[in-house]
Amino acid sequence: MNRAADQPEPNPLREGISARAVPQPCTIVIFGATKLVPALYNLAADGDLPPAVIIAGFARRKKSDDDFRRDLEQSTRKFSRQAVRDEIWNTFAQSIFYHQSEFGDESGYKRLAKRLDEIDKNHGTRGNRLFYFAAAPDQFEAILKHLKAAGLNETCKGSWARVIVEKPFGTDLASARELNRVVRNSFTEEQTYRIDHFLGKETAQNILVLRFANAIFAPLWNTHYIDHVQITAAETLGVGTRAGFYERAGALRDMVQNHLLQLLCLVAMEPPTDLSADSIRDEKVKVVRSLRRWSRTEIAASVVRAQYAEGAIHGDPVAGYRHEENVNPDSQTETFVALRLFIDNWRWADVPIYMRVGKRLPKSATEISIHFKKAPAVLFNKDLRDLNVLVIRIQPDEGISLRIHAKVPGTSFRIEPVKMDFHYGTSFGKASPEAYERLLLDAMSGDATLFARRDEVEQAWAFIDPIEEPWQAKKDAPELFFYPAGSWGPEVADDLLARDGRAWRRL
Amino acid sequence: MPAISETYSLGLPVEIGRIDQELKKLWRESEGAVTRASLVNLAVYSEEPGSLTSNTQLMAGITEDHACRAIVIEADCHAEDDQVEAWISAHCHVRRAGGKQVCSEQISFRLKGGCATLLPSIVFSHLDSDLPFYLWWQEEFREPMDPQLWTWVDRVIYDSHGWKDFSAQMRLLESAQEETNQRIVLCDLNWTRLDNVRFALAQFFDHPASHHRLAKISKLRIDFASGFKSTALLFAGWLGAQLGWHIENAKSSSVLRFITPAGRKVDAELRERGEQPIHEIALTSGHVEFIVAHAECGDLLEVLRGKPGEKGFPQLMPAGKDDPVSLISEELMRGGPHHVYLHAVNCVRHLL
Numbered sequence: 001m002n003r004a005a006d007q008p009e010p011n012p013l014r015e016g017i018s019a020r021a022v023p024q025p026c027t028i029v030i031f032g033a034t035k036l037v038p039a040l041y042n043l044a045a046d047g048d049l050p051p052a053v054i055i056a057g058f059a060r061r062k063k064s065d066d067d068f069r070r071d072l073e074q075s076t077r078k079f080s081r082q083a084v085r086d087e088i089w090n091t092f093a094q095s096i097f098y099h100q101s102e103f104g105d106e107s108g109y110k111r112l113a114k115r116l117d118e119i120d121k122n123h124g125t126r127g128n129r130l131f132y133f134a135a136a137p138d139q140f141e142a143i144l145k146h147l148k149a150a151g152l153n154e155t156c157k158g159s160w161a162r163v164i165v166e167k168p169f170g171t172d173l174a175s176a177r178e179l180n181r182v183v184r185n186s187f188t189e190e191q192t193y194r195i196d197h198f199l200g201k202e203t204a205q206n207i208l209v210l211r212f213a214n215a216i217f218a219p220l221w222n223t224h225y226i227d228h229v230q231i232t233a234a235e236t237l238g239v240g241t242r243a244g245f246y247e248r249a250g251a252l253r254d255m256v257q258n259h260l261l262q263l264l265c266l267v268a269m270e271p272p273t274d275l276s277a278d279s280i281r282d283e284k285v286k287v288v289r290s291l292r293r294w295s296r297t298e299i300a301a302s303v304v305r306a307q308y309a310e311g312a313i314h315g316d317p318v319a320g321y322r323h324e325e326n327v328n329p330d331s332q333t334e335t336f337v338a339l340r341l342f343i344d345n346w347r348w349a350d351v352p353i354y355m356r357v358g359k360r361l362p363k364s365a366t367e368i369s370i371h372f373k374k375a376p377a378v379l380f381n382k383d384l385r386d387l388n389v390l391v392i393r394i395q396p397d398e399g400i401s402l403r404i405h406a407k408v409p410g411t412s413f414r415i416e417p418v419k420m421d422f423h424y425g426t427s428f429g430k431a432s433p434e435a436y437e438r439l440l441l442d443a444m445s446g447d448a449t450l451f452a453r454r455d456e457v458e459q460a461w462a463f464i465d466p467i468e469e470p471w472q473a474k475k476d477a478p479e480l481f482f483y484p485a486g487s488w489g490p491e492v493a494d495d496l497l498a499r500d501g502r503a504w505r506r507l
Numbered sequence: 508m509p510a511i512s513e514t515y516s517l518g519l520p521v522e523i524g525r526i527d528q529e530l531k532k533l534w535r536e537s538e539g540a541v542t543r544a545s546l547v548n549l550a551v552y553s554e555e556p557g558s559l560t561s562n563t564q565l566m567a568g569i570t571e572d573h574a575c576r577a578i579v580i581e582a583d584c585h586a587e588d589d590q591v592e593a594w595i596s597a598h599c600h601v602r603r604a605g606g607k608q609v610c611s612e613q614i615s616f617r618l619k620g621g622c623a624t625l626l627p628s629i630v631f632s633h634l635d636s637d638l639p640f641y642l643w644w645q646e647e648f649r650e651p652m653d654p655q656l657w658t659w660v661d662r663v664i665y666d667s668h669g670w671k672d673f674s675a676q677m678r679l680l681e682s683a684q685e686e687t688n689q690r691i692v693l694c695d696l697n698w699t700r701l702d703n704v705r706f707a708l709a710q711f712f713d714h715p716a717s718h719h720r721l722a723k724i725s726k727l728r729i730d731f732a733s734g735f736k737s738t739a740l741l742f743a744g745w746l747g748a749q750l751g752w753h754i755e756n757a758k759s760s761s762v763l764r765f766i767t768p769a770g771r772k773v774d775a776e777l778r779e780r781g782e783q784p785i786h787e788i789a790l791t792s793g794h795v796e797f798i799v800a801h802a803e804c805g806d807l808l809e810v811l812r813g814k815p816g817e818k819g820f821p822q823l824m825p826a827g828k829d830d831p832v833s834l835i836s837e838e839l840m841r842g843g844p845h846h847v848y849l850h851a852v853n854c855v856r857h858l859l
Contacts, residue, residue, distance in 0.1 A: 012721070012749045013709035016847035017702075022713045047703070047824040051710055051810065087804060091823045126714055158716060426544045426609050427574055 023444035025052035026128035027119050031143055032135030037072045038080040039436040044092045045082060048441060052124040056097045068098035081434060103135065104142045109150035127159030130443055134166055141182045148186040164193045164443055167258050173461035180454050193443045194452040198259040200435025202424060203398040207266040210400065227373045227387055228352045229267065230505050231260055234361035236313050243326035250333045255357040257464045261288060264353060267368055268343055277448040281456060288459040292342040296470055300478045303467050304493045305334035308360040311485030318360065318485045332480055335359040338493035354497055360485035365507050366394040386417045399423040517559060517615045518596025526614060526633060530595055541599055541608045544574035548634045552580045553645040559615055568832035570598040570611035573839045576635040577613040582622040589620030627656040648679040657683040657691060664838060666696040668737055673859035696834045697738050698848045703827040704785045705745060707799040707810045721750055726791035727775040735784040737859055739777045742785060744855035760858045784829050801826055
């Protein structure tokens with residue numbers, strides 16, 4: 001959203017052409033999986049990449065540049081959101097190189113440094129480097145150490161080096177701090193971009209616009225008018241091929257610590273002083289810091305964890321989690337979490353925030369719903385059952401809807417809820433770029449707004465750890481509930497709201 | 508659903524006073540799951556005989572990506588008797604972004620006789636409320652500019668490429684703008700035509716280390732297709748205005764000399780060559796030449812920098828298409844005023 005402080009004076013020929021910060025020429029060095037190449041191809045095909053962007057894959061298998069390009073062409077043809085055009089691919093492919101090295105081999109980084117210098121000379125990348133870590137987190141330390149040893153964390157004046165780190169950003173507060181320490185040993189916080197693709201989604205960005213560009217919501221957005229908030233991230237998929245990772249992570253660490261808390265921050269934050277990355281992130285981190293911490297007893301009353309048992313999705317029988325491939329048959333890993341949170345600040349005092357996330361639920365949907373307080377029941381001779389609800393749909397079918405009450409036509413005075421509905425796909429014909437495309441451009445432009453800052457990540461873990469700890473305890477661990485695949489989770493998750501006289505929104 | 512189709516018929520003939528009722532009936536009777544959507548009122552006005560059908564075809568293309576209330580008007584202002592005919596129809600498309608069938612309504616009018624008085628009343632009574640009003644004027648503007656009409660317009664879209672007298676036309680538009688306290692945004696499709704070329708050239712100078720090159724520009728060459736000299740002049744005007752140049756003299760409108768703020772001379776040559784409105788741009792700064800040229804495949808631009816005569820490896824960028832649907836779609840994607848356009852016009856106004 002904004003130009004970073006180290007960004008140059010604007011180019012006068014850019015005036016009126018583009019409202020976004022301008023991405024700079026650079027070499028993108030990708031460690032590990034190269035799944036972001038289709039996103040880079042799409043940016044090239046749309047003319048959004050700067051004139052000199054070179055992609056260098058860093059991996060241990062022996063391969064030539066041409067082998068590497070052929071592999072990437074195949075995967076791009078398979079995963080790109082737009083059909084691959086030969087003439088564009090052929091030009092784009094000329095900017096792709098392969099660098100063979102073990103992650104732990106110091107000489108490989110020295111050779112990389114030389115190669116990057118040559119690329120700068122021959123391709124006009126101007127000494128700018130973007131290191132993208134798509135490798136397993138346990139490789140980060142070695143990569144970072146060697147990057148620093150090869151002097152690749154520093155650049156000459158007028159150039160930059162940045163590092164993009166994919167989640168998970170640690171597995172608890174201690175490991176997140178350690179990871180941050182490791183990163184900080186080689187790159188400053190300003191050089192570090194922690195990518196959470198949820199923040200690159202159009203609707204997630206639209207939350208700020210909805211809240212701060214529409215004056216009608218501002219006076220209502222507080223404890224006086226909001227009854228409660230619900231955030232749901234549901235998916236029909238099971239653990240699939242991610243069992244190795246998921247067994248160690250679980251739903252709380254995989255989804256709540258990052259995606260859901262990020263969404264909560266956007267919904268609950270105070271207006272930032274401006275749209276700079278740090279102003280927005282300052283406000284977001286205040287929300288996480290204001291989350292009410294619980295005692296062990298309170299955790300049992302406010303958090304439900306559960307695991308899917310066998311059941312059916314869309315009519316097809318599916319196995320229970322413990323019968324999935326590579327899952328421990330006695331696994332205690334949660335595939336569903338429901339939480340009842342409070343933000344202890346002036347705006348949100350006593351407004352419950354209910355969150356749920358789960359696998360093998362009846363449908364895939366991520367949304368935030370703001371439930372407004374009831375109108376006084378002094379007119380119409382009835383207590384209106386349904387609240388006004390503002391729903392922000394993150395995926396699929398991104399959009400916003402508002403439920404209001406209306407009189408049913410006729411001689412009687414019957415009042416029923418009706419829905420005003422806005423769909424991005426209906427109103428705007430053009431498909432949004434994928435979240436990764438937006439975020440990669442932002443990183444090339446030096447705009448960190450949609451990336452998580454160190455203190456955000458650590459504060460989120462500081463909130464999550466006390467919930468997770470009792471679950472890991474050998475004795476007196478809170479109960480792990482089970483729910484049939486294809487249901488909306490265990491009944492006890494419904495009780496979390498029922499106790500307050502509320503219910504989960506029907507999705 | 509007889510009138511909802513993907514053909515370019517004008518649809519269902521309706522009485523003027525019953526347009527709203529008939530539109531509602533149309534949606535009530537429509538079969539299957541369709542969604543009506545509208546983000547803007549887009550009216551197109553033409554006096555070309557047969558334009559109702561051709562503009563309906565354009566609207567079908569435009570509504571693929573831009574849901575709108577389309578109002579298509581064909582006027583015969585010289586007819587002796589006043590007469591108004593109307594039709595309603597809808598353009599339905601499966602959205603690329605959402606996989607849904609989304610429909611835009613179209614109301615078509617054929618006006619005969621007193622166009623000036625009929626137009627505002629026809630348009631005003633059929634706007635979708637609370638949505639912006641874009642008027643695409645396919646004729647030359649003429650006096651008197653009806654203030655009753657122009658005060659309602661948010662953006663007026665026109666193509667100066669076909670104008671016979673640019674200055675006179677701009678004066679009329681500027682007087683309409685003054686009437687509305689500068690509220691109307693002037694959207695020239697001849698300017699939109701330059702979007703991709705401007706973007707391609709601008710990106711050479713994004714890096715601060717390239718900024719000094721702007722001050723050292725000594726030569727500019729613009730190759731344009733026959734009939735697109737005004738487009739080439741607008742491009743030269745854009746460079747001049749953005750870089751603070753002024754025209755010292757113009758031996759002809761094909762050979763210009765600009766003077767930079769530092770007093771340096773920049774020679775600009777405009778050549779009629781190639782098939783694309785702007786076929787190739789070459790900008791010389793010191794020993795470096797910046798080239799933006801149409802690739803052979805037509806919808807891509809080849810962009811490269813190097814020493815003059817040197818053969819480099821070009822970057823490919825989208826060139827956009829020079830057809831009305833693409834230009835209008837591009838224009839509808841943008842918002843805000845076009846200050847940069849007005850600066851460009853002012854830089855070369857006397858040559859246009």
